[in-house]
Amino acid sequence: MATIRIPPVLRPSVGGEREINADGDNVGEILRAVAVDHPGTESQLFGADGELNRYVNVYLNDEDVRVLDGLDTTVSTADTLVILPAMAGGAR
Amino acid sequence: MPTPNLRNRPCGGRYGDIIESIGHTPLIELKRLSPKPGVRIWAKLESRNPTGSVKDRVARALIQDAEDKGLIRPGQTILEPTSGNTGISLAMIASHKGYKLKVVMPDNVTPERTDLLRMYGAEIVYSEGSKGSNGAVEMALDMAEKDSSVYMPYQYGNEANPNAHYNGTALEILEELDEVSAFVAGLGTGGTLMGNGRRLKEELGDKVKIVAAEPMQGEPVQGLRSLDDGFIPPIIDLSVLDRKIFVTNQDAIIWTRKLLDEEQLFVGVSTGAIARVAMRIAGELDEGNVVFIVADDGSKYFSSGIYTRPLEEIENLDSTVWW
Numbered sequence: 552m553a554t555i556r557i558p559p560v561l562r563p564s565v566g567g568e569r570e571i572n573a574d575g576d577n578v579g580e581i582l583r584a585v586a587v588d589h590p591g592t593e594s595q596l597f598g599a600d601g602e603l604n605r606y607v608n609v610y611l612n613d614e615d616v617r618v619l620d621g622l623d624t625t626v627s628t629a630d631t632l633v634i635l636p637a638m639a640g641g642a643r
Numbered sequence: 644m645p646t647p648n649l650r651n652r653p654c655g656g657r658y659g660d661i662i663e664s665i666g667h668t669p670l671i672e673l674k675r676l677s678p679k680p681g682v683r684i685w686a687k688l689e690s691r692n693p694t695g696s697v698k699d700r701v702a703r704a705l706i707q708d709a710e711d712k713g714l715i716r717p718g719q720t721i722l723e724p725t726s727g728n729t730g731i732s733l734a735m736i737a738s739h740k741g742y743k744l745k746v747v748m749p750d751n752v753t754p755e756r757t758d759l760l761r762m763y764g765a766e767i768v769y770s771e772g773s774k775g776s777n778g779a780v781e782m783a784l785d786m787a788e789k790d791s792s793v794y795m796p797y798q799y800g801n802e803a804n805p806n807a808h809y810n811g812t813a814l815e816i817l818e819e820l821d822e823v824s825a826f827v828a829g830l831g832t833g834g835t836l837m838g839n840g841r842r843l844k845e846e847l848g849d850k851v852k853i854v855a856a857e858p859m860q861g862e863p864v865q866g867l868r869s870l871d872d873g874f875i876p877p878i879i880d881l882s883v884l885d886r887k888i889f890v891t892n893q894d895a896i897i898w899t900r901k902l903l904d905e906e907q908l909f910v911g912v913s914t915g916a917i918a919r920v921a922m923r924i925a926g927e928l929d930e931g932n933v934v935f936i937v938a939d940d941g942s943k944y945f946s947s948g949i950y951t952r953p954l955e956e957i958e959n960l961d962s963t964v965w966w
Contacts, residue, residue, distance in 0.1 A: 605873075605875065606873030606874075606875070607873075610889060613859075613888050613889050613890070614886060614887065614888050615857075615887035615888070615889075617881055617887070618881055618884050618885065618886060618887045633889075635859065635860070635889070636873045637873035637874060637875050638775055638776065638777055638860050638873065638874060
């Protein structure tokens with residue numbers, strides 16, 4: 552099972568947990584399993600088209616899956632998926 | 644007639660004023676950090692710009708663009724959301740050119756930024772620190788909507804921002820290096836990565852990898868009520884990027900110190916994060932040049948103690964907006 556790190560904004564939808572586990576061979580399968588286990592996350596993680604919500608960034612360990620293979624990015628059981636909100640970051 | 648005894652040739656050039664002197668920054672090889680003989684690491688020292696950051700290029704381009712389009716007139720107020728460097732650069736240029744500047748900035752940035760902005764005569768409006776840079780953007784957009792007399796360049800959505808790099812930084816790099824395997828910069832507005840990335844890909848093809856280092860915002864500054872309060876700068880086109888890697892504040896500071904200890908480079912926290920990613924990419928290569936951007940120097944972070952104190956004694960590590 553891969554580990555999924557949950558940002559503060561999503562924790563109320565997963566019973567307050569900081570980390571949860573879910574099964575799946577790729578990012579899409581794992582996030583859909585999360586949405587099944589915690590229905591409150593579904594509309595936050597996915598858009599109406601079934602793609603990732605544009606304001607959600609998902610990282611395989613520390614790399615953004617959008618510039619890897621998106622929801623098809625392969626995930627192994629030793630990997631951690633980190634969910635973070637899209638933020639302005641450094642306006643510098 | 645060149646002076647034969649001049650030791651520091653070539654000189655930095657001769658310019659009509661401080662604004663013209665922006666850019667033309669040195670590219671420095673970091674031999675001690677190179678992981679293997681065929682891989683060379685280069686730091687593009689944007690900290691050598693007049694106000695000490697890469698944002699001098701952007702601020703000059705934003706104001707020049709507004710002037711060319713007739714969008715601002717002398718004496719008018721410019722309004723911009725920023726977590727520091729863009730504001731400082733705009734303040735210097737606005738002061739030189741006779742514009743007023745108002746910046747919206749999170750209230751949890753380091754105090755040096757406030758001092759520098761005041762030094763150049765800018766007015767500061769603070770936004771809620773727990774909302775990070777998102778809060779500053781939101782407040783500035785709201786203020787601009789209510790007051791039509793101000794001009795907001797809006798670096799997050801203005802193509803003049805990436806164009807400053809497309810027509811500046813990238814050309815300077817290409818002048819010095821015939822081959823670039825990877826270009827690494829910080830992801831904030833996206834301007835540095837988009838402008839350099841597009842130009843380098845046009846000139847060198849897909850063999851140059853464009854890599855973004857982004858801050859992993861500490862939980863105290865992820866003050867969103869909903870994910871839909873998130874923000875993606877309109878100028879960002881993810882297809883330009885080959886990799887996008889986040890760096891925690893702790894790792895960013897470890898690498899900021901490493902650059903100082905091993906290569907005597909005095910840089911800001913975002914550059915520590917950028918260097919960490921650059922070194923990872925360098926480790927994956929067999930040969931080639933890896934160029935990374937030194938976004939600013941460390942003078943705006945002195946008060947945080949990151950250059951002198953042990954890491955565990957640094958306060959507010961996760962609740963400070965470092966970049």
